[in-house]
Amino acid sequence: MGPVDAHQLLTISEVVRRSGFAASALRYYESVGLVPATRTGGGQRRYERAVLRRLAFIRAARNVGLTLDEIRAELSELPRERTPTKADWSRISRRWRGRLTEQIAALTALRDGLDSCIGCGCLSLRQCGVSNPRDAVAAEGGGAGALHLPALVRRQPPLGR
Amino acid sequence: MGPVDAHQLLTISEVVRRSGFAASALRYYESVGLVPATRTGGGQRRYERAVLRRLAFIRAARNVGLTLDEIRAELSELPRERTPTKADWSRISRRWRGRLTEQIAALTALRDGLDSCIGCGCLSLRQCGVSNPRDAVAAEGGGAGALHLPALVRRQPPLGR
DNA sequence: CTTCAAGTTGAAGCAAGGTTGAAGTCAATC
DNA sequence: GATTGACTTCAACCTTGCTTCAACTTGAAG
Numbered sequence: 001m002g003p004v005d006a007h008q009l010l011t012i013s014e015v016v017r018r019s020g021f022a023a024s025a026l027r028y029y030e031s032v033g034l035v036p037a038t039r040t041g042g043g044q045r046r047y048e049r050a051v052l053r054r055l056a057f058i059r060a061a062r063n064v065g066l067t068l069d070e071i072r073a074e075l076s077e078l079p080r081e082r083t084p085t086k087a088d089w090s091r092i093s094r095r096w097r098g099r100l101t102e103q104i105a106a107l108t109a110l111r112d113g114l115d116s117c118i119g120c121g122c123l124s125l126r127q128c129g130v131s132n133p134r135d136a137v138a139a140e141g142g143g144a145g146a147l148h149l150p151a152l153v154r155r156q157p158p159l160g161r
Numbered sequence: 162m163g164p165v166d167a168h169q170l171l172t173i174s175e176v177v178r179r180s181g182f183a184a185s186a187l188r189y190y191e192s193v194g195l196v197p198a199t200r201t202g203g204g205q206r207r208y209e210r211a212v213l214r215r216l217a218f219i220r221a222a223r224n225v226g227l228t229l230d231e232i233r234a235e236l237s238e239l240p241r242e243r244t245p246t247k248a249d250w251s252r253i254s255r256r257w258r259g260r261l262t263e264q265i266a267a268l269t270a271l272r273d274g275l276d277s278c279i280g281c282g283c284l285s286l287r288q289c290g291v292s293n294p295r296d297a298v299a300a301e302g303g304g305a306g307a308l309h310l311p312a313l314v315r316r317q318p319p320l321g322r
Numbered sequence: 323c324t325t326c327a328a329g330t331t332g333a334a335g336c337a338a339g340g341t342t343g344a345a346g347t348c349a350a351t352c
Numbered sequence: 353g354a355t356t357g358a359c360t361t362c363a364a365c366c367t368t369g370c371t372t373c374a375a376c377t378t379g380a381a382g
Contacts, residue, residue, distance in 0.1 A: 174359085203349080327378105336370090341366075344362095345361090349357090
């Protein structure tokens with residue numbers, strides 16, 4: 001097949017090549033309503049050029065740590081089928097920035113807590129901020145100052161509903 | 162039952178209360194060989210006090226982003242059943258520190274890339290470092306400098322291989 | 323027309339880290 | 353001795369974000 005002529009519609013393999021997403025991912029994205037595709041008479045997918053931008057947005061959002069659901073929400077906030085303005089993008093990227101800043105702060109706090117622990121062997125439930133973010137202990141003596149770890153960072157494991 | 166007497170063995174519910182882990186998690190940890198428990202004649206779990214420290218270690222390691230497998234590896238590095246020395250702990254926490262520092266650097270780079278994008282609307286596959294870490298594009302014109310995002314940070318969502 | 327890479331589908335699988343439920347047991351109290 | 357609450361096991365299920373498979377069809381080149 002190949003990138004033959006200056007068609008305005010792209011085959012899935014061209015989108016794969018140009019976006020870096022796997023074909024299976026593209027199909028999956030279509031199935032969950034993230035990335036639209038039209039079809040040929042025979043049922044093959046044809047993508048508009050605009051999906052490349054959409055995919056770039058998706059990848060960026062994934063890098064920032066958003067789930068596909070969250071991405072869907074953000075995408076739906078961009079007025080359907082008018083090219084996003086700088087104001088749109090600016091609003092969104094400011095939110096992402098805040099999110100990243102939070103994550104950074106949390107990790108930094110964790111690392112600094114760790115620093116203050118090195119060599120102390122204090123890894124005790126009651127006293128150590130690194131093992132005891134948010135003071136999950138309740139009774140058992142007055143808790144020392146606990147490291148507050150925002151959920152964003154704690155979110156690394158799926159958490160189980 | 163309750164924390165009746167100064168037994169040296171703890172029931173599962175006491176460990177739940179004092180560690181903050183769910184009982185189901187404790188059972189799971191035992192099943193994967195992370196946290197040992199003895200049994201009463203009737204088959205109920207009894208925990209030694211030391212497991213509280215072990216659980217604290219596990220929580221701290223989870224916070225740092227280790228998987229249970231990695232945690233098992235680190236725990237096995239601590240000589241079985243001698244109380245870890247400060248040197249042991251220091252060695253480990255230095256590793257964790259490095260890991261956190263990497264994560265922080267990656268997030269910071271991502272945020273700065275975002276900063277340089279705000280308002281530019283440039284979210285294009287070829288040019289935008291935020292959407293194009295590691296330059297996944299191959300051909301299609303000379304790629305601009307791409308943000309290198311270590312896997313560590315990308316790991317926030319479960320990832321599915 | 324033939325050929326064959328490229329495309330299609332739906333269901334199932336994987337990875338991690340648990341949770342939930344059913345069905346039954348233990349232990350301490352009324 | 354009966355009730356109650358804490359505990360047990362085991363298998364099945366959950367979530368996210370895809371990938372893989374098998375079996376078939378399209379479509380463009382020769």
